[in-house]
Amino acid sequence: MSMKFLSRGLLLAMTVPALLTAGCGATGSGQAMKGAASPASPTGTDTGMYESPMPGDSGTASPTGTAGAMTSPRAVVEQFYKALDEGEAQKAAKMFTSDGVAAVQGKDTAEGMQALTDVFEDAKVEGTPNIEESEAMGKAAFVSATVDSTRGFFLLANEGGSWKIDRYMSNSSSD
Template identity: 35%
Template sequence: MRILVIAILLLSAQSFQNKTEMQSTNQNQIKMENSAEKASIENVLYTYGDALNTADVSKVLQVYTQDGVFMPTTLPTATGTEQLKESYSNIFKTIRLNVKFNIEEVLVNGDVAFARTSSKGNVIINATDQSMPEENREFFLLKKENGEWKISRYMFNKSE
């Protein structure tokens, strides 16, 4: 009987160790997958920042989903490709941006993610050529569209 109890304890210990090793392997795999997803998302955000700094409406539209929503401070919400195109075209006629994004947080859950960023630089008013400091906090909701990360919802507000 004593030998049977010892054998059961040894088998239980081995089973627990195998389960722990499998969980550790699965967690490492998830972290690696999330790292790749985060890198893709960061690339989208930096592409968006570049599009802002070059006033490139086409590039802006490439990083949005077809039903994307842009909620700028003090301006109307733009929904869908046509409204996004109109909104960004009007913005770029009015101002030029030179800002740098700082990605503060990216959380991924399946085919949906959110990113929290801040940006800092300057804005030039096209009508007067006046330059002013520009500093914002941004929130992006991203989702996969045809296997690629895209901006689904975006809003920002002034940092100060």
């Protein structure tokens, strides 16, 4: 079994209970999000939960690495929300791995650069994200964050020393 699948499997085993508790339990309906699979196509303050940075992790963009290289999952998520705040859908999509997937409430699941760009076109999120949890383990990480009433859950992968969003799920809490 490849390390990629092993690390993803371990990360999912840790995060599925959190998704079920946070996403589905919050709506009371048992369904956190709606959406159908689409075909593949061409700084907030810490709330006291926990943050486990990688060794040497400053939580900021790397000054000596490649342009745009991010050294922490938290920094990637903060930049993602900044891109959405600025209406930069393509910039937000480029923060994903080549096979990245986004499941945004009320929209079809997006996979691939064009589908990700399309789903973020009108997904403007205003405000500073509140990073609730951030945990990195080797080449995989997860981050949960909120902006206003929108909750986001991110699975990230470290590719060549730079963190990229691999899976993203968001929904809004119902009142």
